[in-house]
Amino acid sequence: MKKMKALLAGVLAAASILSLTACDEGTVNNGSTGNNSGLTSDGGASAPQTSQTTTTFSEDEDVNNAVEQIDVTKLDNPDLEVTERIEWMAWWDIDETTPAAILFKNTYGIPTTGKYAERDGRIFDYTNVGYQERYDKLATAISSGDSPDLFPFEILDFPYGVLKGRYQAIDTVVNLDNGKWEGAKEMMEQFKLGGKYYCAFYEISMNNIMYYRKSVIEEAGLDDPRTLFNNGEWTWDTFLEMARSFQDSGEGRYVIDGYNPENDFMISTGVPMVGSDGTQVINNLHDPAVERAEENMLTVLQKENLRYPRHELNGWNVNPKAWADGSVLFYADGGTWVFESTLSLYAKKYAWEDDEINVVPFPRDPQADAHYVTAKQDSLMWVKGSTNEPGVAAWLDCCVTASQDPSVREAALAQQKEKYNWTNNNLEDIFAWTTLDGSSPLTPKFDFKGGLGEVSDASATENPVQSLTNLVYLTGDQSYTQLRAEHEPAIQAAIDEINEYIANM
Secondary structure, three states: OOOOOHHHOOOOOOHHHOOOOOOOHHHHHOOOOOOOOOEOOOOOEOOOOOOOOOOOOOOOHHHHHHHHOOOHHHOOOOOOOOOEOEEEEEOOOOOOOOHHHHHHHHHHOOOOEOOOHHHOOOOEEEEEOOHHHHHHHHHHHHHOOOOOOEEEOOHHHOOHHHHOOOEOOOOOOOOOOOHHHHHHHHHHHOOEEOOEEOOOOOEEEEOOOEEEEHHHHHHOOOOOHHHHHHOOOOEHHHHHHHHHHHHHOOOOOEEEEOOOHHHHHHHOOOOOOEEEOOOOEEEOOOOHHHHHHHHHHHHHHHHOOOEOOHHHHOOOOOOHHHHHOOOEEEEOOOOHHHHHHHHHHHHHHOOOOOOOEEEEOOOEOOOOOOOEEOEEEEOEEEEOOOOOHHHHHHHHHHHHHHHOOHHHHHHHHHHHHHHHOOOHHHHHHHHHHOOOOOOOOOEEOOOOHHHOOHHHOOOOOOOHHHHHHHHHHHOOOOOHHHHHHHHHHHHHHHHHHHHHHHHOO
């Protein structure tokens, strides 16, 4: 990926401050609803919640003052008349105390009409849908002529959701010629279809971070992973050497726990299993890099019993308590929200020193040309049939304008440290990793394998796409080449259908 500039230059890993949510999109997509809110009596994480709302920042005077100082002339059309509330369908409500919402209210006022009378005084009319039924509800609303305006972006529904008529292009509501989008446009090119843009990425953050305990590393006589990373030595090779040494240092020790870390090892090659160049979807299942990740990482982690065997020991759930007890070296179940919702509670419970919990990205493929990582993109989809063009345009513009304002970012970073007891060392490094102005040592890469329709439906009994990594990593009952031979015909048929649709757009 080429160097990105202004828009994403200072995006906080704590993306919820600026727009929608601290929601762990990655873990939700994997079947967990995430957002653990506390500890059970034995110190384990409490049951995940089925929905989440953003943290309220209205009490932070510094953040609000920074928003008040934003020059409204930075907006594309501060004189735009927005009279209708924006209809929002999702499994969480939008927090209207975020900087984007404050900027919207200060500039455009409060819309005076909408679908729900009880929403007077708000920007959004909210229709709640359960996560498992979200696309059925959206399809029903569209077909009945009652389309919402905005719906959450999920990479697992792209490009298939466009093919199914769920979304419309954003070219008429987003001024991509404005310099504020310059940093995002290259990334958004991968999400073009038929020459049109469908995703307005106004923020990006770390999708998955490896958390480790300093004392556990030291007691096992291991090199500090962060030091290895800073020295350019954090690779598959040093990771596996560390994993084997840790396993040998005591009984019942494992190297990593978390939902679907196999996807992060795969993307570290820089070659997604299913790619996109903006004109077509590309099958990379036979690429040597994909095969190398399957054989040299996923198979090794399973065969050598290095990963935490949750399918046997913990009912297919992650177990942060094992990490807190020092039995698991790395806990990798999402981005910053994992620390804020779960791991920080262990730090408080056990009175750990401030520098006990540390973070590091997934290791680099030593044969890749860059240090590739998965990324969490914040965007909204403009729903097919929506006619509230002024409201959609105003909201997206407020999101990107607030997200790149340096004063807002600085105040929000300070607030995040205070609220969740982040150390400067951790949060500022994560901040630097999500700086995409060319200074970051990390390069985001996107895999479209989840957006192929039925063959990649995470809720289906059989998921041909996910099995190619998941079963290799978790069970080892079949090799990658065996699974590929079994499932590739269906996967290729789905890719062909999407590419035919794109060609005829």
